[in-house]
Amino acid sequence: MAKIDGLINKIIEDAETESESILKKAEAESNAIIKKKIDEAKEVGSSIIKKANIEAKLKRERIISNTTLKVRNEKLAAKQKAMSEVFNEAFDELCSMSEKDFLNYLKATIISLKIDGDEEIILNTKYREFVDSTFISEINNELISMNKPGNLRISSRIGDFKGGFILEKNGIEINNTFEALINSYRDELEFEVADILFN
The missing domain is CATH 1.10.287 (Helix Hairpins)
Incomplete structure (x- = not known):
């Protein structure tokens, strides 16, 4: 700063x-x-x-x-x-968040979203290295405990984005890429950021 x-x-x-x-x-x-x-x-x-x-x-x-x-x-x-x-x-x-922080973010975000529980997770090349079948099983077990199918899986498609993830089902995507999140929050936060920077 x-x-x-x-x-x-x-x-x-x-x-x-x-x-x-x-x-x-x-x-x-x-x-x-x-x-x-x-x-x-x-x-x-x-x-x-x-x-x-x-x-x-x-x-x-x-x-x-x-x-x-x-x-x-x-x-x-x-x-x-x-x-x-x-x-x-x-x-x-x-x-640039660590592997542990990303996995915590991914899990917490997926659990908090209103999803069916059988979507595909689209990741970029970097994050695909972090997410394994054991981790996906943990998320699916949590979804099952919430009375959801618990059939999340990693998509074979590799995302063309720098960070975050996309959930996809039947051609409908929930965009949780960091690019999309920053853009969506920018309008909301611009006034606050300007107030901090210039006042």
């Missing part, structure tokens, strides 16, 4: 530095416009001086407004990038 805080602070500092530079440049341009218009106006009268001041002021306000908008957009982009990094980090942590 300290790495992310440092990244956020760096991005915000860079945006503020750029904002100051743009504002100084805008002010210099504005002052140059005002001086030029005043010199011209001296030759033709006070009405042109008034017009020049008004034009310069409007242009300066537009430049400042555009600069402020640009800085705001850059800060927003930096925050979005930081949020994505938080969710990517969470995803990476899930995908």
